Amino acid sequence: MAVYVSIVMPLDRYDEFVSKLDPSSRAYEVMQNVVIERSPKEGRFVRTARITCRKEDAEILLDHANRLYPDAVPEIRKAIG
Numbered sequence: 001m002a003v004y005v006s007i008v009m010p011l012d013r014y015d016e017f018v019s020k021l022d023p024s025s026r027a028y029e030v031m032q033n034v035v036i037e038r039s040p041k042e043g044r045f046v047r048t049a050r051i052t053c054r055k056e057d058a059e060i061l062l063d064h065a066n067r068l069y070p071d072a073v074p075e076i077r078k079a080i081g
Contacts, residue, residue: 003055004052004053004054005053007050007052007058007075007076007079008037008049009048009075010046011048013049014034014048014049017068027057027060030057030061031061033051034049034050034051035049036050037049055080058076059080061076
């Protein structure tokens with residue numbers, strides 16, 4: 001049975017991470033399954049990206065983040081648990 005996780009990160013961090021990925025990679029494909037959310041934080045609204053994927057795919061994203069964009073690592077690790 002597949003286990004799904006939900007990765008939530010600031011929209012600018014999402015954009016920067018995606019820009020580092022090879023468009024033909026599985027990681028890039030996973031990152032395209034995104035929902036942009038608007039949520040209140042400290043009296044204003046912030047936009048976040050929510051990526052829902054299989055845990056195995058999140059581990060692929062974590063590997064790419066470790067090599068290409070370490071700023072994305074904390075959110076991915078948090079989602080994996």
